[in-house]
Amino acid sequence: MNQTDTHNRLLDAAEHLFAEHGIAATSLRAIASEAPANLASIHYHFGSREALVEAVFARRLEPLNRERRRLLDREEAAADGPPPVEAIVNAFVAPAMRLAHDSGGGGEHFMCLMGRLYSEPGDLAYKITEQFEEVFLRFTAALSRSLPHLSRADLLWRFFFMVGSMSMPLMGRHVIPRRTDGLCDPSDVENNIKRLVAFLAAGLRAAAHNGGAP
Amino acid sequence: MNQTDTHNRLLDAAEHLFAEHGIAATSLRAIASEAPANLASIHYHFGSREALVEAVFARRLEPLNRERRRLLDREEAAADGPPPVEAIVNAFVAPAMRLAHDSGGGGEHFMCLMGRLYSEPGDLAYKITEQFEEVFLRFTAALSRSLPHLSRADLLWRFFFMVGSMSMPLMGRHVIPRRTDGLCDPSDVENNIKRLVAFLAAGLRAAAHNGGAP
DNA sequence: GATTAATTTAAACGGTCGTTTAAATCATAC
DNA sequence: GTATGATTTAAACGACCGTTTAAATTAATC
Numbered sequence: 001m002n003q004t005d006t007h008n009r010l011l012d013a014a015e016h017l018f019a020e021h022g023i024a025a026t027s028l029r030a031i032a033s034e035a036p037a038n039l040a041s042i043h044y045h046f047g048s049r050e051a052l053v054e055a056v057f058a059r060r061l062e063p064l065n066r067e068r069r070r071l072l073d074r075e076e077a078a079a080d081g082p083p084p085v086e087a088i089v090n091a092f093v094a095p096a097m098r099l100a101h102d103s104g105g106g107g108e109h110f111m112c113l114m115g116r117l118y119s120e121p122g123d124l125a126y127k128i129t130e131q132f133e134e135v136f137l138r139f140t141a142a143l144s145r146s147l148p149h150l151s152r153a154d155l156l157w158r159f160f161f162m163v164g165s166m167s168m169p170l171m172g173r174h175v176i177p178r179r180t181d182g183l184c185d186p187s188d189v190e191n192n193i194k195r196l197v198a199f200l201a202a203g204l205r206a207a208a209h210n211g212g213a214p
Numbered sequence: 215m216n217q218t219d220t221h222n223r224l225l226d227a228a229e230h231l232f233a234e235h236g237i238a239a240t241s242l243r244a245i246a247s248e249a250p251a252n253l254a255s256i257h258y259h260f261g262s263r264e265a266l267v268e269a270v271f272a273r274r275l276e277p278l279n280r281e282r283r284r285l286l287d288r289e290e291a292a293a294d295g296p297p298p299v300e301a302i303v304n305a306f307v308a309p310a311m312r313l314a315h316d317s318g319g320g321g322e323h324f325m326c327l328m329g330r331l332y333s334e335p336g337d338l339a340y341k342i343t344e345q346f347e348e349v350f351l352r353f354t355a356a357l358s359r360s361l362p363h364l365s366r367a368d369l370l371w372r373f374f375f376m377v378g379s380m381s382m383p384l385m386g387r388h389v390i391p392r393r394t395d396g397l398c399d400p401s402d403v404e405n406n407i408k409r410l411v412a413f414l415a416a417g418l419r420a421a422a423h424n425g426g427a428p
Numbered sequence: 429g430a431t432t433a434a435t436t437t438a439a440a441c442g443g444t445c446g447t448t449t450a451a452a453t454c455a456t457a458c
Numbered sequence: 459g460t461a462t463g464a465t466t467t468a469a470a471c472g473a474c475c476g477t478t479t480a481a482a483t484t485a486a487t488c
Contacts (some may be wrong), residue, residue, distance in 0.1 A: 006435080025238040028476065038437055040478080045435095049476065125389055136393070153397050157409050160390060160398070161379035165417075168378035169371075175340055176374060179350070183367050184374070194423035195371050203379075206416030209408035220465080241445065252467055254448080259465095263446065 007045050009035040015056050019109035022116060023053060023124070057117075057128050060099070060110045065135045067095040072138060082145040085201045092139050093166050093200070094193050100170050101189050115171030147204060154208045162200050169196070221259050223249040229270050233323035236330060237267060237338075271331075271342050274313065274324045279349045281309040286356060296359040299415045306353050307380050307414070308407050314384050315403050329385030361418060368422045376414050383410070 013034040017026040028049055032039045046052040071091035075083040100111030117125050129136075140159055147155060168176070169186045176184050186192065227248040231240040242263055246253045260266040285305035289297040314325030331339050354373055361369060382390070383400045390398050400406065 022236070022238050024236055027474075029474080038435095039476090040438085041436060043477065126392065129389060129393065153394075154409065156394050156398050157383075157406070158413055160382040160386065161410070161413050164378040164380070164382035165375035166378070167381075168374040172374065175343060178340065179343065180367075180370050184370050191423075192371070195368060196375070198420050198423040199372055199375050199417040202420030203413040203417030206412050209405075209412040242447090243445080252465095253446090254468085255466060257447065 006035070006037050006041055010037055010042060010045060010052070011056055011059055013037075014052055015060075015113060016109045018053070018056060019113040019116070023113075028052075053124065054127070056110075056113070057131070060107055061128070061131045064095055064099055064107075065132065068092055068135055069138060071095065072142060076142065083142065085143070085146050085204050086197050088139065088142050088146060089162065089197050089200045089204070090193065092135075092162070093196050096166060096170065097189050097193050097196070101187055111170040112173060115167045143204065150208055158204050161203065165200060166196060220249070220251050220255055224251055224256055224259060224266070225270055225273055227251075228266055229274075229327060230323045232267070232270060233327040233330070237327075242266075267338065268341070270324075270327070271345070274321055275342070275345045278309055278313055278321075279346065282306055282349055283352060285309065286352060290356065297356065299357070299360050299418050300411050302353065302356050302360060303376065303411050303414045303418070304407065306349075306376070307410050310380060310384065311403050311407050311410070315401055325384040326387060329381045357418065364422055372418050375417065379414060380410060 010031060013031045014026070017030055017034060028042050029039055031052075032042060042049075042052060046055055068091055071094065072088065075087040075091055079087070096111055096114075099107040101108060117128055136159075140155065143159065144150070144152075144155055150158070169192050173186045176186055224245060227245045228240070231244055231248060234240075242256050243253055245266075246256060256263075256266060260269055282305055285308065286302065289301040289305055293301070310325055310328075313321040315322055331342055350373075354370060357373065358364070358366075358369055364372070383406050387400045390400055
């Protein structure tokens, strides 16, 4: 085992347990036990519990958001003028949905953890959402060009609605199949992406409730 | 102070702190301190920490879901045939959004806590969602009648997308205003209900991605 | 193979946790 | 006012927490 072995095993174990039980409810001892590694090695590699939490997020977020930007780049280059709403939504949604079930890349637990993010104590959520700043700006700008009939507030609200919709197949991996007798299958990734895109594009395109003063 | 005083103060304090810091991260000592009440009185009134958590949810969920059913009853009685999608969505969304900012009724913190529900450890989420069984059945049935072009799986998925969208203004009370320079205001309840209804009705009505075999 | 640095380990620290106990206080009816 | 039951209180219990320390082990360099 070289240096990075324990380091990565700790990240994997933390990611898994954070997603399963929540961040606050997961102890460093449980992480060390699952890794497996010694309790003190966590502080050796990361310095503190909080730094470990941030490392778990940082490992996945950068590639995820890079892929989102890459897809949006491609759509904006291909389109003559603003890309269709479906293409923008797909560029935002598809990378997250695929990462959520990419057992090879190891992100299978991460997106479930992402869904939990807003529920975690303290300033963690705000701190992590800072890593979305660039993606947030790029996608809201792209949507704004494709949906000029929306006021800025309406556009931003609908962006958040999109994030909320997407979080359901990511977070509800256990509850949704149980509540639907297996009819809704969160692991049916490509079909769920299409479902989300169809639903969200129509919602985003809807007339604003007040007539949509720009 | 009669008997129910301490009982309710404990529920209020627990609700507030659970919403603020998460359930797992809130200690009984913090609840007792905020109430204010003695630490042991929690066990006297509720028996255990877990029983207190369930009591916090039970106090709000029954009236909330009763109001949802009442609004749906009204729409179904008023309409000739299936009610419009907007009316069904409104009956589902509006009671939750109003409860979330009903400082008089005291539910101001509860809906934020509801948003956290799926993120909490253990079987709590599934246990609580059992209280939604009737509402879930009634609203999916009503939507199904108004949206006959959707397969059952598509309809159920879109119902979950609706829940996810709604959770954003409920949960993001701190993050969303900060991220939008105050342009998106979660306390602007009635306008946000209209925003949600417009967005969701359009998404629900969209053609299914596969052409929508029924 | 000795020296040095990197990593892992066992043990302990003080602090907080949920829970329990038993005594003290309060309200109520006689 | 006294007896009775309901409620509140202070104190303690063992368990687990994140963190630190210092020694033991491993890997790398000469």
